[in-house]
Amino acid sequence: MIKKRVKKPVNKKKVLSKKLSSKKISSKKSSKTKKIDYSNSKFYISKFNLVVKKLVLFLMLFIVFVVLYLVSNNLAYQNLFFLLSLIFGFLIVGFSIVLLVFVFLRLLNK
Secondary structure, three states, rough: OOOOOOOOOHHHHHHHHHHHOOOOOOOOOOOOOOOOOOOOHHHHHHHHHHHHHHHHHHHHHHHHHHHHHOOOOHHHHHOOOOHHHHHHHHHHHHHHHHHHHHHHHHHHHO
């Protein structure tokens, strides 16, 4: 036997109160924007130093794996060292892009 679905009556006061409580009140923002000085902030300096350290680390690892790739005679080791050098090469490219972004941020704010 199929039962018919009957709609329950909706209390309009509850629906309106839910809609009103879910609306966020927007606050007016001031028209003045603060200019962030990236050249002197401690956050910028610490992140810049971190990027430089990681870039140097990955560059050294890249060089080590390229040398090991060239020196090794076993095909499995050559494939492993080639793959690792490729991964560290892409990481070097990524960190160099981040380093350039930090340098341009510093130059544009001066």
